[in-house]
Amino acid sequence: MLKLKLTRLVALMMAVSLVTFAGCSDDSSDKPSVAYVTNGVASFWVIAEKGALDGAKEFDADVKVIMPKDVEDQKRKCEDLLARGTDGIAISPIDSANQAQLLKQISELTTLITHDSDAPDSDRLCYIGMDNYTAGRMCGALVKEALPEGGEIMIFVGRLGQENARLRRQGVIDELMDRSHDSSRYDEPGTSINEGGKYTVLDTRTDGFDFAKAKAQAQDAISKYPNLKGMVGLFAYNPPKILDAVREANKLEQIQVIGFDEEAETLQGIQDGEVYGTVVQNPYRYGFESVRVLSALARGDKSVIPEDGFLDIPARQIRKDNVDEFRAELDRLTSTAPAADSGDEEGSDEATEADAAAVSETDSQ
Amino acid sequence: MKKNLGILAVIAVVFIVTAIGGDGFLSAFNLYNLVERISLYAIIGIGVSFVIVTGGIDLSIGSFIGLCAVTFPFLVIGHNVSLTTGLLLLLTMSVCAGLFHGLLVTKLDLQPFVVTLCTLMMYRGVARHLVSDSTMGYSDERFQPLSLMVGRLSELPWFEGQAWARHVPVALLIMIVIGVLAAVFLNRTIYGRDLMALGRNREAAHLSGINTTKMIILAYVLCSVTSGFGALLFALDVVSVQPSTFGSFYELYAIAAAVLGGCSLRGGEGSIFGVILGAALMRLLMNSIQMLGVSDALEEFVIGFVILLGVIIDVIVKRVVAKRRARQQATVAAGAE
Secondary structure, eight states, X not given: OHHHHHXXXXXXXXXXXXXXXXXXXXXXXXXXXXXXXXXXXXXXXHHHHHHHHHHHHHTTOEEEEEOOSSHHHHHHHHHHHHXXXXXXXXXXXXXXXXXXXXXXXXXXXXXXXXXXXXXXXXXXXXEEEOOHHHHHHHHHHHHHHHOTTOEEEEEEESOSSSHHHHHHHHHHHHHHTTOOSOTTOOOOTTSOBOOSSSEEEEEEEEOTTOHHHHHHHHHHHHHHOTTEEEEEEOSTTHHHHHHHHHHHTTOTTXXXXXXXXXXXXXXXXXXXXXXXXXXXXXXXXXXXXXXXXXXXXXXXXXXXXXXXXXXXXXXXXXXXXXXXXXXXXXXXXXXXXXTOOOOOOHHHHHHHHHHHHHHHHHHHO | OGGGHHHHHHHHHHHHHHHHHSTTTTSHHHXXXXXXXXXXXXXXXXXXXXXXXXXOOOOOHHHHHHHHHHHHHIIIIISOOOHHHHHHHHHHHHHHHHHHHHHHHHTSOOOHHHHHHHHHHHHHHHHHHHTXXXXXXXXXXXXXXXXXXXXXXXXXXXXXXXXXXXXXXXXXXXXXXXXXXXXXXXXXXXHHHHHHHHHHOHHHHHHTTOOHHHHHHHHHHHHHHHHHHHHHHHHHHHOEEOTTTTTTTHHHXXXXXXXXXXXXXXXXXXXXXXXXXXHHHHHHHHHHHHHTTOOGGGHHHHHHXXXXXXXXXXXXXXXXXXXXXXXXXXXHHHHHO
C-alpha cells in the first residue's frame, strides 16, 4: 500500500515539474515557427540568438534557438525539431560533407537554409553569411600589415572539419603566400608552409571548442616556437585566449595577435595596442536575417531568396584606427538596446556591445 | 521486473506528460528516432554493466568509441582494407583493449578507475593523432552494407515489404539480441553467476574455486567488444566523426544507464533489463526536453535531476519492500509459534 502511495507521489512530483517546464513553451498560433541551429555554444552565438529573437519580434514569428554540443547532438536536436514540427530550419552545419543525409531529411520535411557555414551540395534554399575565404584573406592582409618584415605564424581554430574554418584558414594562408584567389585549395595541417616568401605558417591547432585547451595550445606554441611572430585566432574565443597566453609569457612586444570576431577582450586588446586587428562578421544579422528569410518563406514569399542563393553579409577589418569608432558606435547603441544591462560584469558587456555592433551594421545597410 | 518498478514509473510519467504536452512526440518519426537512440545507448550500457557487476568501472568507453569510429574509415577508406578485414581488425582492437584493462586490473592490481581514466586519455590522443584531427566520414559507398544496421527493419530481406517494419529500427533488433544474450549469460550460465559472485565478494569467490582473474579479464573484454561494436553503430548513424569529440561522455551515459537500471557500483548486482530501462529513461528525457520546448540550456540539469530522483525512488521502494517482507516474515513466524 505504501509503495503505491510512494509511486503516486513521485508521479505527481514528476508531472508537476514537467508541466511547469511545458508551461514555459509558447502557445502555437498562426505565427510561423522557425528554428535557428548553431554549431556550438559560444558568446558569438549568443549575439546571433539576440538577432534571431529580434527578428522573431520584427517579423512576427516564433523562433527556437538551439546550440548543440557536437555533431551528434546537432543531428538529434534537428530530428527532434522535425518531429515537433517546424516551418523552417536555419542551420550552421558542423560537417556539411558528411551531414548530407541529415540536411536532405531536413529539406524534405521543411524549409532548409544555412547560415555562417554553407552546405553547397544540399538542397538549402539559401546561405546567409559572409564569404569565409575572402574574410580569411582580409585577416591575412592584417597579418601582413602587422608584420611587414615577415616571420613565423601559427593559426588557432575550434574545429577544422567545418567549411567556414577551413576556408578562413585557407584564405589566411593563401594571402600570406601571395597565391591566386582560389577557395578550393587545401593545405593539410601538420606541415609548415613557406613558399620562399617572408611568411611561414608553422601549423594549425584545433581545440574542439574547449576554451581551456585553446589557451593551453596558445601557451604551448609560444614555448615551442621561440621565433613566433604572429598568432591568428579564427574563432571568436581564440584571440582572447591567445592574448592571455602572450601576455602571460611577456611577449607582447614580439608576437602580434590577429583575430576574428568582436569579442570584448579582442576589441579592448586592439584599443590597448595588444591586438593588431580583427575581422568582424555579423552574427546578429545572421540570426536576424535567418528568421526574416524563414518566416517570409513560411508565408509563401519566395522573393527573399537571392538569385545566386547567397545572402552576403560582408566582413570588415577593425584596427586601432577604427576601433574607437566601432566601440563608440556600440556604446551609443547599447543604451538603446532593449536588453542593455548597465552591470559592469564582463560577460554581459561583451554580449550587448557586440550585439549593438551588429545592430549598427544592420542600420547602416 | 519488480526491481525496476521505480524507474518504470518514472519512464511512464515522463512519457505521458510529454505525450500530452509535446507536439509531435507520438509521431512515428519521433518514436522511431527515440527507439533507435535508446537502442544504441542501451548497447553500450549493457557492455559496461559486465564490468560494473564485478565491482569495476570502465571510464574509457567514450574515447574508445571515438578511437574505433576513427580507425575503421581510416583503414577502409584511407588504406583500402576490405570491410571484413576492417571489422576483424576492429574486433581485435577491442579484444586487446579489454585484455589490457583486465590484465592491469588483475595482475598489477591497479584500480579500474585509474586504469581506464588513463586509457580514456590515451585513446582520445591516438584517435586524434591517427588522422591528424581531420573529420572522418561514413558516407562512402563502401559502408553501405553496414549502414543497414542503423536503417529500418524493412530494408532487411526478411522483413521486406512489411508495413510495420518500416517503423522499426534495425538497431532495436540488435539491441534485443545483445540484451537477451547478455541476460542469459549473466543469469543462466555458470560464468555469469561467477561474475556476480566475485562482484559481491572477490575473496570468497576466489576461495570457493572461481578463477576470479580470468573472469574479471573476461568482463573487461566483453565491455570493450560491446563498445567497439557500439562505436560502429554510432558512427554509421551520425556519419560524421570528429576525432576530438566523438563519443565524449558516452561512458557516463552508459554508466548512468547501468546504475539507473539497478547495477550497484559496489558490484554484485545488476540486471540487463534494468540497464535498457536506464538508457530508455535518459534518451526519453532528452527527447522530452526538446518536445516540450524546455530551454536547451536546462537540458543537463533536468537529466541529472531526474536521474537522481530515479535513484532515490529506487532506494526508497527497495527499503519499503524489504521492511514489508521482514514484517510479513515476522508475522508468519509469530503465527507458527
